[in-house]
Amino acid sequence: MTWVRDDRADWQILDVTGRDPADSTSARHWVQDRIAAFGEEHRIDALLVAGELLENAYQHAGGPAQVRLRLRHAPCEITVAVADTGSGVPRLRIPDDGGGRGLVLVDRICSSWGVSHHDDGKLVWARVGCEGTGFPCPAPGDGRS
């Protein structure tokens, strides 16, 4: 894909091929494995956000093409991005019977999020921090568990 312009080396990338929402389980596990060193609260938030971005891609864009992760420790920050080949613009929507708190939830949890469009689709990204939540992660290597 052509949407990587900045610091590509910072990102871990998972290619997703399936179009079945059940496939999101393995994508979620991939994220979970990579953020294992973060604090529990931070991991929970990041996984919630990853799940919502994935669900959004399956429901509205024919499924995700890639999941990307960027991990930072100072400040402590997990950026999750889901690329798809759809052209629609994700919108904040009111939760309804169709399920999915969707981007309302993402908006509440994330310090920032956004969408970038590219020739071959779009990338929805969300930055999840933990400073100021009351549950900051232990610094890497400080021995607390």
Ligand SMILES: [Zn+2]
């Ligand atoms: Zn953290």
